[in-house]
Amino acid sequence: xxxxxxxxxxxxxxxxxxxxxxxxxxxxxxxxxxxxxxxxxxxxxxxxxxxxxxxxxxxxxxxxxxxxxxxxxxxxxxx
Numbered sequence: 058x059x060x061x062x063x064x065x066x067x068x069x070x071x072x073x074x075x076x077x078x079x080x081x082x083x084x085x086x087x088x089x090x091x092x093x094x095x096x097x098x099x100x101x102x103x104x105x106x107x108x109x110x111x112x113x114x115x116x117x118x119x120x121x122x123x124x125x126x127x128x129x130x131x132x133x134x135x136x
Contacts, residue, residue: 082121084109087116 081100088094094112097103104110
């Protein structure tokens with residue numbers, strides 16, 4: 058039983074690390090759309106002061122105002 062719990066715990070930690078890595082890649086992909094925005098190395102640490110988070114919100118907000126966003130929403134409404 059102990060070895061199963063250790064395995065399950067390790068699996069949960071690995072899954073969490075993979076999720077953080079995936080989110081970090083997504084955040085950096087968004088930030089690269091805007092020149093001058095610094096990439097994130099450690100998602101948790103780099104978001105703490107709010108600067109990277111504000112940059113991310115700015116980039117996402119610009120996308121939400123674009124025609125691409127309107128087309129995506131229209132597509133979802135139809136389907």
